[in-house]
Amino acid sequence: MDIPERPLPRLEDLSLDQKIAQMLLIGFRGTELTDENPIIRDLRDYQVGGVILFDYDVVMKTYGRNVTSPDQLRNLMQQLYSHTKFPTFFSIDQEGGTVNRLRPEYGFPATRSHKTLGQLDDLEETRREGEHIARLLQSYGLNLNFAPCVDLGINKDNKAIYGRDRTFSDDADQVTAHARAYIKGxxxxxxxxxxxxxxxxxxxxxDTHLGMADVTQTWSPREVIPYERLIGEGLCDMVMTTHIFNGQLDPNVPATLSASVMQGMLRTQMGFDGVIISDDLQMQAITNYFGLDNVVELALLAGVDILAFGNNLAYEPDVVERSIHIVRRLLEDGTIDELRINASVRRILRLKEKLVSGV
Known part of the structure; x- marks a missing residue:
């Protein structure tokens, strides 16, 4: 599809609400858009920074949330783009295999899981699969894939990661090598x-989708080796956090909400100055313990750049407006300052330059 060009704004030309909205990535319901759909308001009025698509609606327990066929998806994406003013992250989880929103049963080509690629252990094959997936997404105007998954396949009883074939290997070197090839593709x-x-x-x-996951006794530093290496090689566009609780790293809050993990470990120790995006903040590992006000505050204090609300595990059509009001209140009472907002927006705009100039 033809993707309309949008000018990249300068930080100083954005209003406060627009800057805050750049720090939000939102899911929505619908296979086509009507004027009443909240995502139109979020794009048109706030210029929200990112959108995520799903094929399954968890709350409704039905398929066909945003994707039913190639023609339908193309039309939906054209509608979404028509309401954008700035470059926007249009994102999806298309790891391959089980985690696959554009499924063969909808008319899209088949893809292979990380586990399958790891077992083949052919890096050129992994690169080709990465390019195959990327060209599929790009043909529909999707420009951000929440992949690769670089979790190590350590716990074979882990249903969320290992049980869904989402890991290349339990070996950090092999995971790094395949992730590198996948990214290059x-x-x-x-x-x-x-x-x-x-x-x-x-x-x-x-599974953090369903509640707290504590890895204090099982986590080891080798789990961050893929991040260290790929960040060092300049191959890391973005890092997505997890809501696991790890008392080795922070005895008080999950990783997403931890300044020790996000700023101390990821920023300072690993030298990552790219975009940090939260995993879905409506997962029960978060919502069972924190209200929206607390989540927004702690995530910002931790150093997260983009707050993700999939509106799938819970459906909150006004979450953009509510989040903007919460951030405004945090600014007014001095909990954070505008320099903190500006730092995140600069990183986001710097990454969006690639959407304009070429990934």
Missing amino acids: HKAGGVLTALKHFPGHGSSLA
Whole structure:
């Protein structure tokens, strides 16, 4: 499809609300858009920074949330783009295999899981698969894939990661090598990537979608080796956090909400100055323990750049407006200052330059 060109704004030309909205990535319901759909308001009035698509609606327990066929998806994406003013992250989880929103049963080509690629252990094959997935996404105007998953396949009883074939291997060197190839394939296909789930979900037993996952006794530093290496090589567009609780790293809050993990470990120790995006903040590992006000405050204080609300595990059509009001209140009472907002927006705009100039 033809993707309309949008000018990249300068930081100083954005209003406060627009800057805050750049720090939000939102899911929505609908296979086509009507004027009443909240995502139109979020794009038109706030210029929200990113949108995520799903094929399954968790709350409604039905398929066909945003994707039913190639023609339908193309029309939906054209509608979404028509309401944008600035370059926007249009994102999806298309790891391959099980985690696959554009499924063969909808008319899209088949893709292979990380586990399958790891077992083949052919790096050129992994690169080709990465490019195959990226070109598929790019042909529909999707420009950000929340992949590769660089969790190590440590716990074979982990249903969220290992049980869904989402890990290349339990060996950090092999995971790094395949993630590198997968990312290079995406670059060739013109799509941004995000390493996930920092600082490691592979040793957990519980699923953060459903509640708290504590890896204090099982996590090891080797789980961050893929991040260290790929960041050092300049291959990391974005890092997605995980909501696991890891008492080794922070005894008080999950990783997403931890300044020790996000600023101390990821920013300072690893030298990452790219975009940090949260995993979905409506997962029960977060919502069972924190209200929206607390989540927004703690995530910003931790150093997260983009707050993700999939509106799938819970449906909150006004979450953009509410989040903007919360951030405004945090600014007014001095909990954070505008320099903190500006730092995140600069990183976001710097990454969006690639959407304009080429990934």
